[in-house]
Amino acid sequence: MTSSATTSVPHDGTDAEARPVSAEERRILGLPASSWPGIIAPVVIGIIALTAWELTVRIKGIPHYILPGPILIVQTLWNDWATLSESLLITLRITFAALIAAIAVGVSLAIIFTQSKWLEKSLFPYAVILQVTPVVSIAPLIIIWVGDINLSLLICAWIVAFFPILSNTILGLNSADHNLINLFQLYRASRWQTLRYLRLPAALPYFLGGLKISGGLALIGAVVAEFVAGTGGSASGLAYRILESGYRLQIPRMFAALLLISLSGIAIFFLTSWIAHLALRHWHESAVRREN
């Protein structure tokens, strides 16, 4: 047919005339009522555990250089905030730099690998080797070779963080629907078009799954590498503070630094989950809210 049809096929309605009317759920403080139990339950457990901890320490009179109570830890966090926040910033900077580098290298390598099976076959084993070698065991070498301590830490954290992004993105790029690939062939789509309109969107949920894992790993990598670098280095991230407090028997401060590391990990997890939710909420099973 050459001329475009302007008249419509007669219809007596489509097979589903109306969109479902969604009854808005009751909200408390901006959150749907049904999500509150999931927030309240762990908070209650946390409060009970912390109270038990504090009481045990006080009743048994455990000295604070063995086990400080939660109140003392928070006090230390408050009093030492100037030093600790500086260390926190240093650790976070390394973590995020490593994560960004992991995304850049992981995604680029994944794209290159899916364009050339030959390259994938020859390079992927080395990515695996890098992944399975414990970072603690190569960190000293990296520190010696690279010289610059911050860059060494960054490289260590990157090594730990990049593999989940690489392998997940490869899986995602190869998981595009076979019929859709055929359709793209039918319309003579270029490699670039197939990548842009089909493979990359299909890989997005897999990539974001990898990102969630890598976010936590980047933090672990940064902390572990800093431990290896030890107090000899010029860096003064949170791991350095823990080591330092250990030598000086400032156990409350050690706990405060530990608390900051845990909180950072949790924050990174929520951040990556939130990004995944925003990116996928319209279409992916993992992120859409089902009515039933």
Add this chain to the structure above:
Amino acid sequence: MTIAPVASATNARPLVSIRDVSKQFANGTIAIRGVDLDLREAEFVSLLGPSGCGKSTLLRIIAGLGAPSAGTVDWPTSAHDASGEAHPDLGFVFQDPTLMPWANALKNTMLPLTLAAVSKNEAEERAAEMLALVGLKGFEKSYPRELSGGMKMRVSIARALVTHPKILLMDEPFAALDEITRHKLNDDLLGLWWQNRFTAVFVTHSVFESVYLSQRIVVMAARPGRVMADLQNDAPYPRDALFRTSADYAHLCRAASETLKRAIAA
């Protein structure tokens, strides 16, 4: 109204000319052997046959997805590139809607235009127009998961037709739908075909569907897949619910059924 073998001599140049096409897969399965078929402009043809007789294989070969092991598929009236390869205007509808879940109905429908580098405004306009034609006005912004099975199939048809192809290839497009929806989509498909005059090739294993829709029913048999009969269905268009309940329809269905039974027995 009769159902009779198609007279072989037609002087019009066919849109597609399939000559002695065979397909053997790497594992040794011979999916089809020695298929000869001419598809003429603006006709509605059904490929009817039992499961495994090579209907999908033949359709994919016509579409250029997978070359035949032997034989040729010619497009005498279509554009060819420098290497002599034909670039027919075609649309393809899979058994599943095969939509991109991350794109809304409009974006899905636009896909062939986007790939052909049509400007965004024009593509959107044409896709919206096509969605309206398949009865989905107002659903442009809906994502596939928000659409029913029938509506997804409509998007798939809109996408196949948005380039105004000369030929629309459909592989059991409505097999997964309930009967009410299937009848509705059959009627709408006939309406689109009647107004736009593309060649329709419709794979089905339903005798009733093939008789209701088509002017020509190509009956295939399995092991190896081959063409057993080429039936002409002269019942006039427009066909509607009245036709579905007529004695003619029942008679035509019985004739086609018997041919199919003989094909299966052969």
